[in-house]
Amino acid sequence: MPVYSMTGYASAQHSGAPAGSAAEARGGRLGLEIRSVNSRFLDLSFRLSEELRQHEPALRELVAARIKRGKVEVRGYLESTSGDVLRDPSPRLLQRLGALQDQVRTWLPDARPLGIAEVIRLAETDGGAAADWSEALPRLARGALDDLMAAREREGSRVAAMMLGHLRQLRDLVQQAQPLVPQLVEQQRTRFLERWKEAMALADGAAVPETAQDRALTEATAFAIRIDVAEELMRLGSHIDEIERLVKKGGEIGKRLDFLIQELHREANTLGSKSAALELTRISVDMKVLIEQMREQVQNIE
Incomplete structure (x- = not known):
């Protein structure tokens, strides 16, 4: 299924009023515009001319059957194609x-x-029957909805391609960080033990007893656990895989993507806060930049 954006615009016109109506003599033309922007839920609003207000329930049903999320505005109007815009009252x-x-x-x-x-x-309406748009208006609305959905699909395809590109960059950053984790853990363990030995030697002027060495190793191991980001990297990879699967699947994925983007940002933040090396900090910052760009685009996916 395609990915749909919530942003789109479509318009359609129908020339020729129903036979026998007052609008027929003036060359009436029916126009319809549909605009949509992003919203958490489906929010429909209608701006219809007086002659078309009775058709709002039918239009609402047509729109709700095709669109699941977004702030959608439908504007229907009647225009006169004759020279006189206003008819003189008799x-x-x-x-x-x-x-x-x-x-x-x-x-x-x-x-x-x-x-x-x-x-x-x-x-x-004087001198003729009121125009009956019950057939022309739904037909016009279906055509405008087809155009709107096509526009939303084109925009959604661009957003999906952008997201897949960002996901590839995020996966590269995760792969860059993974080899750094065991190296950093071992460095921290060695550095902690050396400093402990130096402190003990300065304090007692003697060799460090075996129990002190064991304690140093225990403290170093606890510290290494605190800075170990292997779990965060694993969860980042899992979220990236799930987002990629959803984008390729398509359909109504906006809400799930929004949740997963929040999880990505949380893991990238934790990676940065636990980082004990400048290289990991740089990777965390790059990740958050990409995730923020994705968050802005996800807000517009149905």
């Missing part, structure tokens, strides 16, 4: 609206008077 309509308004305010004196925008909107 004298008959204005007379009728005036009479109706007087009648309503006789019974409801506090009723708000009609505004110009409301009169114009009523004029749009």
Whole structure:
């Protein structure tokens, strides 16, 4: 399965209003835009013109069936392709609206008077039936969703390729660190024992007894255990393998990748804090730079 980004944009238009509607005479055109950005969950919002609001449940169902995560905004609008953008209200309509308004305010004196925008909107439907977009709108939405998913897939492919490249670099860093671990442990054991011998010789002016040597070895071993990062390197390798498997598998992997990236960062931090050599510190810093770059991209994967 492909990897999908949560970022995308698509638009589609349909020319020609349904026959017999008021929009047909004006050459009505239906437009739809879908935008999506990253979000922890699926967050749908709709900005539809007055004539299209009744179709929001159907549009919501179509979008939710294709998209699982992301902040998605759907905008639907109607445009007139004729020269006159606004239709002039007829004298008959204005007379009728005036009479109706007087009648309503006789019974409801506090009723708000009609505004110009409301009169114009009523004029749009005067002299013809309201347009029925129940067939054209879902068809247009499915086409726009296909384009959106294609855009999200293209962006997801780029993110996946970037992540696989970073994973290869992380694996190289782990391999660079592994030979350093036994060397550092042995160096620390030897250095600890030498310093212990020097301290004992200065204190007593005599040879170090066998029990002191055993104690020195015990202390050196405990210190070596504290700086041993073999376990962290093993877990880093395991997390890298799992992330690579998920990226190649594809699908809805964003939340699992986010968790694994956190685990990678934790192990890289521990590696740096336990480091007893400058080379290991450098490797830890390089790891954290790569992991942070991956974290930013993972936030955008569905």
